[in-house]
Amino acid sequence: MFEILPNPSLETVLIAGRAVLLIGAFWIFALAFTRWRRADERDSQALRDQLDRAFTEMRTLHETVTVMSARIEAMSERAETDSRRPQLPAAVATAQARGYDLALRMAKNGSAVEDLVSNCGITRHEAELLTRLHAAKSQPEVAAWQARQQQQVAQAPQQQAPAPQITGRKRGSLLSVVS
Numbered sequence: 001m002f003e004i005l006p007n008p009s010l011e012t013v014l015i016a017g018r019a020v021l022l023i024g025a026f027w028i029f030a031l032a033f034t035r036w037r038r039a040d041e042r043d044s045q046a047l048r049d050q051l052d053r054a055f056t057e058m059r060t061l062h063e064t065v066t067v068m069s070a071r072i073e074a075m076s077e078r079a080e081t082d083s084r085r086p087q088l089p090a091a092v093a094t095a096q097a098r099g100y101d102l103a104l105r106m107a108k109n110g111s112a113v114e115d116l117v118s119n120c121g122i123t124r125h126e127a128e129l130l131t132r133l134h135a136a137k138s139q140p141e142v143a144a145w146q147a148r149q150q151q152q153v154a155q156a157p158q159q160q161a162p163a164p165q166i167t168g169r170k171r172g173s174l175l176s177v178v179s
Contacts, residue, residue, distance in 0.1 A: 103127065107134040 103120035107130040116127035 103130055104134060107131045110135055 099120045099122060103116045103122050103126070106116055106120065107127075111131075113124065113127045113131055116122060116130060117124050120127075122130075
């Protein structure tokens with residue numbers, strides 16, 4: 001078998017062994033290097049994808065911030081215009097509410113329209129509305145009596161003296177009806 005080299009020396013065998021080991025080591029390093037390069041390419045691609053997602057999210061956030069900024073500007077302008085309008089003081093609003101409450105109570109007690117206008121600071125039309133709405137509801141007896149009086153006046157020709165005018169209840173009385 002070793003006819004070419006009939007008697008190889010120990011040195012030649014060791015050199016050949018080193019050459020085989022070096023070739024094997026280079027082959028293992030080459031294989032490791034290609035695997036490392038492929039892993040690096042995968043990591044780089046994953047990083048690029050993540051960067052693209054981050055840029056997309058940043059664009060979306062930028063658009064959202066722009067829209068919110070426009071809304072805030074519109075709201076601040078609205079607040080400025082609202083602050084420029086004269087506001088009624090709370091005392092005036094409370095006094096007006098008290099006037100309506102007083103007018104409502106007076107209408108329920110049968111006060112005249114002129115009394116409501118002069119004492120409560122409401123308009124004549126408001127006073128008439130309050131008396132129409134609340135006077136008859138709170139005084140069913142008076143409303144029934146008024147209806148009977150109106151029927152009697154309509155039925156009786158001018159033979160009889162006119163029926164007395166309906167004055168309704170006076171302030172502070174429980175019931176004052178002219179019969």
